[in-house]
Amino acid sequence: xxxxxxxxxxxxxxxxxxxxxxxxxxxxxxxxxxxxxxxxxxxxxxxxxxxxxxxxxxxxxxxxxxxxxxxxxxxxxxxxxxxxxxxxxxxxxxxxxxxxxxxxxxxxxxxxxxxxxxxxxxxxxxxxxxxxxxxxxxxxxxxxxxxxxxxxxxxxxxxxxxxxxxxxxxxxxxxxxxxxxxxxxxxxxxxxxxxxxxxx
Amino acid sequence: xxxxxxxxxxxxxxxxxxxxxxxxxxxxxxxxxxxxxxxxxxxxxxxxxxxxxxxxxxxxxxxxxxxxxxxxxxxxxxxxxxxxxxxxxxxxxxxxxxxxxxxxxxxxxxxxxxxxxxxxxxxxxxxxxxxxxxxxxxxxxxxxxxxxxxxxxxxxxxxxxxxxxxxxxxxxxxxxxxxxxxxxxxxxxxxxxxxxxxxxxxxxxxxxxxxxxxxxxxxxxxxxxxxxxxxxxxxxxxxxxxxxxxxxxxxxxxxxxxxx
Numbered sequence: 001x002x003x004x005x006x007x008x009x010x011x012x013x014x015x016x017x018x019x020x021x022x023x024x025x026x027x028x029x030x031x032x033x034x035x036x037x038x039x040x041x042x043x044x045x046x047x048x049x050x051x052x053x054x055x056x057x058x059x060x061x062x063x064x065x066x067x068x069x070x071x072x073x074x075x076x077x078x079x080x081x082x083x084x085x086x087x088x089x090x091x092x093x094x095x096x097x098x099x100x101x102x103x104x105x106x107x108x109x110x111x112x113x114x115x116x117x118x119x120x121x122x123x124x125x126x127x128x129x130x131x132x133x134x135x136x137x138x139x140x141x142x143x144x145x146x147x148x149x150x151x152x153x154x155x156x157x158x159x160x161x162x163x164x165x166x167x168x169x170x171x172x173x174x175x176x177x178x179x180x181x182x183x184x185x186x187x188x189x190x191x192x193x194x195x196x197x198x199x200x
Numbered sequence: 201x202x203x204x205x206x207x208x209x210x211x212x213x214x215x216x217x218x219x220x221x222x223x224x225x226x227x228x229x230x231x232x233x234x235x236x237x238x239x240x241x242x243x244x245x246x247x248x249x250x251x252x253x254x255x256x257x258x259x260x261x262x263x264x265x266x267x268x269x270x271x272x273x274x275x276x277x278x279x280x281x282x283x284x285x286x287x288x289x290x291x292x293x294x295x296x297x298x299x300x301x302x303x304x305x306x307x308x309x310x311x312x313x314x315x316x317x318x319x320x321x322x323x324x325x326x327x328x329x330x331x332x333x334x335x336x337x338x339x340x341x342x343x344x345x346x347x348x349x350x351x352x353x354x355x356x357x358x359x360x361x362x363x364x365x366x367x368x369x370x371x372x373x374x375x376x377x378x379x380x381x382x383x384x385x386x387x388x389x390x391x392x393x394x395x396x397x398x399x400x401x402x403x404x405x406x407x408x409x410x411x412x413x414x415x416x417x418x419x420x421x422x423x424x425x426x427x428x429x430x431x432x433x434x435x436x437x438x439x440x441x442x443x444x445x446x447x448x449x450x451x452x453x454x455x456x457x458x459x460x
Contacts, residue, residue: 003318011270011293011296011298011324013267013295013296014270014296014298017270017271017296018274039258041253042379046320046321047318047320048318048323051318051319053253060318080321113202114395114397114398114421115396115397116322116323116367116368116397118201118367118368118418118421119205119245119398119421119422120205120245120451121202121203122201141454142275142276143202144323144367145323146322162201162345163202184274185275185276185298186274186275187240187274187275188274188453190298191274192249
């Protein structure tokens with residue numbers, strides 16, 4: 001069974017639906033007790049950084065997520081979910097979960113492309129990536145974001161995307177996996193990626 | 201590389217598609233899921249549903265439609281038409297829409313942009329602007345499906361919605377819409393020059409070259425298409441193959457497999 005952190009705002013319908021199609025049982029989580037019942041966790045990302053972290057703190061999920069991840073439970077962060085894994089973000093004042101060293105920055109004004117980075121862009125997966133099993137090494141995924149993570153430890157980067165600058169669009173460190181794009185919105189490739197996560 | 205998006209737009213009324221693909225089997229023609237799946241399978245990058253119903257039951261029918269569509273396709277989709285409050289946005293997003301497109305209400309109550317973006321993130325707030333040319337390089341914003349002039353300058357409004365937190369602009373030229381003589385490239389250029397957020401072009405496409413022009417000269421991030429696709433004058437594959445040959449980045453699943 002996979003638990004989805006439920007924020008009460010934004011579209012998590014698609015991720016529920018995607019897991020459902022994989023034949024996975026889903027539990028909506030807005031309380032730490034429920035977190036213990038699931039084998040895996042999806043941290044979707046909707047809205048702004050501070051709002052997300054404040055929600056996790058208010059529901060006591062902040063510490064619970066850190067505890068569960070330390071125990072080795074696989075956790076997939078999507079979009080803002082990935083960003084919240086890191087220590088801090090230019091978008092807000094709150095500290096991130098700090099599961100991964102590094103910070104989150106806004107796309108620099110100097111890039112000559114529109115921001116938010118919105119639409120289908122190429123992800124180049126590295127060889128060390130487990131989440132991209134059976135997905136072509138260069139594949140399109142759907143992005144919708146203005147901020148991106150800069151991991152301190154470059155070894156955790158397992159996929160990159162270029163949009164004015166090259167950034168880490170996939171990070172994998174043991175049981176912690178983050179994707180900056182939306183697999184639940186990325187047609188077939190996204191579906192395979194979610195299936196891969198369910199095998200970790 | 202970020203690809204240019206091809207976005208079919210379907211009009212829905214009371215939960216049924218009223219302006220969509222002209223299927224030979226008319227029994228299916230109104231089914232939003234069948235229409236959505238068709239375009240999704242054909243390679244559409246996103247979908248837009250425009251709700252034109254005006255009944256009291258509107259909220260309920262659109263909610264069910266959004267759920268049905270979201271359960272059956274896995275590409276992003278936007279819902280627009282008659283959105284008037286944060287609650288309307290919440291209902292649509294909770295039921296599986298990825299973005300909402302707001303037009304008239306944003307003019308009457310610009311706070312909805314700021315509050316919507318703050319609550320749900322900029323990425324899901326699309327502001328639709330209907331523009332009519334009133335002088336050289338000057339356009340005016342129209343509301344209520346292009347019927348009522350607002351006196352507001354399109355350039356000022358585009359800048360304002362960006363400041364308020366809109367994530368995208370869906371820009372329709374009222375003058376070009378339905379003519380099939382091509383987009384108002386000057387309008388597109390003018391707006392894409394002053395805002396940083398992506399702009400989706402709408403209104404006027406009649407042939408492949410028009411799409412190429414608005415994506416290059418007009419600097420549009422995406423094109424919204426209705427009749428041209430629904431009446432099968434062009435298919436998404438035709439469009440993408442054409443653009444690909446002209447070196448415009450597009451998402452072609454076939455390509456990806458050869459890269460592995």
